[in-house]
Amino acid sequence: MGELRLMKGNEAIAEAFIREGVDAYYGYPITPQSEVMEYLTAERPEKRTGMVVLQAESELAAINMVYGAACTGKKVVTSSSSPGISLMQEGISYIAGSEVPCVLLNVVRGGPGLGDIQPAQSDYFQSVKGGGHGDYRQIVLAPSSVQDMYDHVSLAFELAFKYRILVLIQSDGLIGQMMEKVEIGEQKPRLTNEEIKAKYDTWALTGRTPGREHNIVTSLELDQAKQEQFNIHLQNKYKEIAENEVLYEEMEVEDADYILVAYGSSSRICRKAVNLAREKGLKVGLLRPITLWPFPEKRIAELAKRVKGMLSVEMSAGQMVEDVRLAVNGKIKVEHFGRYGGMIHTPEEVLEALETKIIGG
Amino acid sequence: MADIKIEDIIKSENLVFKKTKLFTDKPLSYCPGCGHGVAHRLILEVIEEMGIESETIGVAPVGCSVLAYEFMNIDMAQAPHGRAPAMATGIKRVYPEKYVFTYQGDGDLAAIGTSETIHACNRGDNMTIIFINNGIYGMTGGQMAPTTLEGMVSSTTPFGRDVELMGHPIKMTELVAQLPGTCYVARHAVHTPSAVRKAKKAIRKAFEKQKEKKGLSFVEIVSNCNSGWKMTPVDANKWMEEHMFPYYPLGEIKEI
Ligand SMILES: Cc1ncc(C[n+]2csc(CCOP(=O)(O)OP(=O)(O)O)c2C)c(N)n1
Ligand code: SF4
Ligand SMILES: [Mg+2]
Numbered sequence: 001m002g003e004l005r006l007m008k009g010n011e012a013i014a015e016a017f018i019r020e021g022v023d024a025y026y027g028y029p030i031t032p033q034s035e036v037m038e039y040l041t042a043e044r045p046e047k048r049t050g051m052v053v054l055q056a057e058s059e060l061a062a063i064n065m066v067y068g069a070a071c072t073g074k075k076v077v078t079s080s081s082s083p084g085i086s087l088m089q090e091g092i093s094y095i096a097g098s099e100v101p102c103v104l105l106n107v108v109r110g111g112p113g114l115g116d117i118q119p120a121q122s123d124y125f126q127s128v129k130g131g132g133h134g135d136y137r138q139i140v141l142a143p144s145s146v147q148d149m150y151d152h153v154s155l156a157f158e159l160a161f162k163y164r165i166l167v168l169i170q171s172d173g174l175i176g177q178m179m180e181k182v183e184i185g186e187q188k189p190r191l192t193n194e195e196i197k198a199k200y201d202t203w204a205l206t207g208r209t210p211g212r213e214h215n216i217v218t219s220l221e222l223d224q225a226k227q228e229q230f231n232i233h234l235q236n237k238y239k240e241i242a243e244n245e246v247l248y249e250e251m252e253v254e255d256a257d258y259i260l261v262a263y264g265s266s267s268r269i270c271r272k273a274v275n276l277a278r279e280k281g282l283k284v285g286l287l288r289p290i291t292l293w294p295f296p297e298k299r300i301a302e303l304a305k306r307v308k309g310m311l312s313v314e315m316s317a318g319q320m321v322e323d324v325r326l327a328v329n330g331k332i333k334v335e336h337f338g339r340y341g342g343m344i345h346t347p348e349e350v351l352e353a354l355e356t357k358i359i360g361g
Numbered sequence: 362m363a364d365i366k367i368e369d370i371i372k373s374e375n376l377v378f379k380k381t382k383l384f385t386d387k388p389l390s391y392c393p394g395c396g397h398g399v400a401h402r403l404i405l406e407v408i409e410e411m412g413i414e415s416e417t418i419g420v421a422p423v424g425c426s427v428l429a430y431e432f433m434n435i436d437m438a439q440a441p442h443g444r445a446p447a448m449a450t451g452i453k454r455v456y457p458e459k460y461v462f463t464y465q466g467d468g469d470l471a472a473i474g475t476s477e478t479i480h481a482c483n484r485g486d487n488m489t490i491i492f493i494n495n496g497i498y499g500m501t502g503g504q505m506a507p508t509t510l511e512g513m514v515s516s517t518t519p520f521g522r523d524v525e526l527m528g529h530p531i532k533m534t535e536l537v538a539q540l541p542g543t544c545y546v547a548r549h550a551v552h553t554p555s556a557v558r559k560a561k562k563a564i565r566k567a568f569e570k571q572k573e574k575k576g577l578s579f580v581e582i583v584s585n586c587n588s589g590w591k592m593t594p595v596d597a598n599k600w601m602e603e604h605m606f607p608y609y610p611l612g613e614i615k616e617i
Contacts, residue, residue: 023455052454056447057480064444064477068420068451071438076451094441193456205436205452207415207459214385216430218421218439 003184009149009175010035012182013079013105016153018045021188023074024052026065028084031117032173033107036079049190059084063091063104070100071217073196073204075157079105081173082123083114086131092166093132096234097219099203101160103153105169107176110342118342119173119265124319127170128293135231137238138166139245140292142263146180154185163241164203170292172315174265174344247290248299252278256285258358259303260350261324262313263289266338270313272347277354284354292320297327309333309358313350316340333358381405383414385434390425394594396584397426399551400493403561404464405433407568417460418452420445422474424466425499425586443474446481446490453488460571462489467508468498471533475507478533485542485576489567492533492579495586496605503589507531510604515589530608534581538615544576546615550583550606552598563613575617583609 007015014036017025025045027037037055045051056062062078069076080088085106095102106127110120125131127140139159143149149171156167191199197206201215208214221227252274253259262270267288277284287303289296304310309332312321318336325334337353339345367379383405391397408417414435421429423442430437440448445463453461470478470492478490497515498504504517508530512521522530538546545567549560560582567578583605587597 024451026451054450054454057476060444061447061450061477061480064441064447065451065454067440067444068438068448069455070451071448072418072452072455074455076455090441091444098439205418205438206456207418208434208436210415214430214434215436216439217437218430220427220439 001183002186005182005184006179007146007182008035008177008179009143009146009171010107010177011039012146013149013153013169014039014043015184016150017077018043018049018051019185019187020153020157021049021075021190022051022077023190024054024069024076025078026054026056026062026069026076027078028056028059028062028080030081030084032109032119032176033079033081033105035176036105049187051190059087060091063088066102067091067095067100070095070102071098071205073200073206075191077103077105079107081107081109082111082120085123085126089132092138093134093136094219095166096132096136096138097134098217099164100217101164101166103156103160103167103169105171108170108172110340116342117173119315119344120340120342121172121264121266121314121338122316122319122340123170124292124314124316127168128295128323136234137241137293138168139163139241139294140168140170142170142290142292143175144264144267144288146175146178146182149175150182150184159245163237165237165241170264172265242294245291246294246296246298248296249288249290251286251288253285253287253303255283257283257308258285258354259307259310260284260286260313260354261289261300261310261320262286263292263320265344266313266315269345269347270350273350273354276347276351282359295323295327297323300324300327301329304328304331307332311350311354311358312336313345314338315344333361335361381409383409383434385432387431389432390428392588394585394587394597395425396495396551396582397493399557400491400560400582400584401429401432403551403557403564404462404491406561407565408435410565411568413460413568416458417462418456420449420452420461420463422463422465422469423500424469426464426466426493427500429464443469443472444477445469446474446477449488450481450484450486453486457487460489460568462491462568464491465493466499467492467494467496467506471507471531479537479540482537482577482579483540483542485544487571487574487576489571489578489580491564492581493584494581494609495584495589496530497586497589499586499589503586503591510608513604532609534579534614537579542576543579543615544573544617545570545578547613548581548583548609548611550601550611552585552601556611581609583611
């Protein structure tokens with residue numbers, strides 16, 4: 001067992017960035033995730049591992065610093081919260097269009113606009129459907145604990161480099177700010193420049209190796225037929241990811257008549273709601289998507305064959321519910337429940353919504 | 362064709378000009394008479410002469426030179442419009458021993474990317490910005506740029522730039538020279554052999570400054586856009602001398 005610490009989610013993920021052997025963090029402060037850069041700068045990662053931490057002048061600059069470093073095969077990361085992630089969408093689309101690996105963290109807060117600084121899950125559409133332009137996808141991981149915040153960093157980089165894709169860790173103000181026990185892993189070494197060249201010389205900008213042609217990282221292709229081919233290549237990659245990388249967790253679904261579908265903070269509340277329901281004799285289970293994209297649609301479709309109804313419980317006005325409905329395809333009743341704009345539902349409210357909207361409805 | 366070498370046709374003592382080794386074989390996409398091609402060549406000659414082609418990473422902009430990476434046989438990225446300095450910072454910070462440069466037009470650098478430019482200069486990132494100021498948005502068909510001169514006609518100022526309405530043309534080079542983060546700032550041109558020689562010297566100095574780690578080196582090239590200005594290349598160069606140079610005077614501006 002590794003070292004145990006009591007940490008905020010934002011601190012745990014910052015520590016994970018260092019221990020993962022990340023080469024650079026470029027970011028811009030915004031509540032409720034400013035602790036990430038504060039923790040990093042206090043930890044002197046330039047001394048611990050040689051990791052670069054730089055405060056950019058805006059999220060626009062931060063995402064393009066990330067884009068630049070990602071083009072070189074280095075491990076690079078940024079973090080922000082909803083308004084900042086909106087500002088990054090241009091860069092996110094370019095990163096998708098040029099297929100470079102990197103990791104982003106969104107500690108979601110209430111919106112739209114400046115909204116508030118309380119936890120929310122209202123950026124699901126932006127993250128999962130694509131907030132930038134073009135036909136692209138990104139892998140979205142949804143941690144539901146401080147331990148997940150830590151553990152998802154390794155997973156995110158593994159996927160990012162495996163598929164040369166942007167991986168977004170979609171957290172929220174609750175998981176970012178709360179303190180929990182977390183098991184810290186070993187320090188991984190940062191790759192040397194020679195190791196990076198050996199691994200990624202087919203595409204990364206490391207300075208033209210004698211004997212090879214120049215590497216180019218671009219999202220531009222003026223020949224529309226070639227651009228269509230490139231898009232087909234992207235779609236094939238996304239299909240492969242959708243087939244192989246779906247992650248979810250289940251609680252008491254074996255005998256369930258009704259299923260709550262919830263991720264992140266909302267899934268924690270739903271665990272309690274499942275217990276309350278079971279105490280009342282209602283057979284309720286929980287499905288927690290860990291990857292929001294790719295979405296566990298096959299599993300939901302399977303469950304829809306034997307349960308009577310599903311309630312998508314989100315801290316939003318109802319976004320993921322659309323994907324649940326698509327997966328269920330009209331077979332059973334699917335409704336949404338959730339508080340939003342920074343408000344958080346209680347387990348009792350969830351149970352009441354299940355009873356009125358699904359069981360009694 | 363491919364295996365015929367230039368030396369087979371021309372005796373070496375008669376050979377006075379040949380393609381820079383670091384140019385790829387792709388035909389340049391620029392209009393005949395445009396300064397972009399010459400500016401590319403000077404950068405590539407400097408990289409070749411310094412022997413740093415394996416140590417250099419470039420960032421191309423959005424603008425007529427968006428395809429600069431096609432022509433320059435060095436590792437290069439293509440940036441979103443205006444964001445090249447941020448990308449270059451991202452690269453330079455993880456590869457401090459490499460030579461990193463951006464190549465940007467005036468719309469890219471002085472309009473949409475003003476913030477990225479100023480802050481990269483202010484942080485003193487040890488990299489080079491090559492700034493091609495042709496006073497117009499060449500690529501999109503000759504619209505007004507922040508650098509468009511007072512009274513100058515463009516496709517969005519068909520009656521000439523009205524400074525009451527649009528403000529005055531911005532002198533980015535003087536602006537960044539004010540910042541302690543810049544270590545070398547110069548403005549040159551590439552329209553005559555003597556201008557080319559001076560511009561090349563400045564580009565060489567800018568790249569060499571990266572070794573000294575004293576901050577950001579910035580070279581503006583005042584250039585023509587004969588297509589956008591709706592002039593012949595010869596007239597465009599004359600117009601540039603008569604109108605652009607008085608407002609954007611050539612010379613060495615700062616060196617530390
Ligand atoms: C975000 C965004 N806005 C607008 C454009 C359209 N656009 C392409 S090039 C350009 C202007 C480029 O002008 P400049 O930087 O002066 O380069 P030049 O073509 O003159 O060399 C514009 C506005 C774009 N590609 N991206
Ligand atoms: S439009 Fe202007 S800047 Fe662009 S290639 Fe032609 S002359 Fe050069
Ligand atoms: Mg221009």
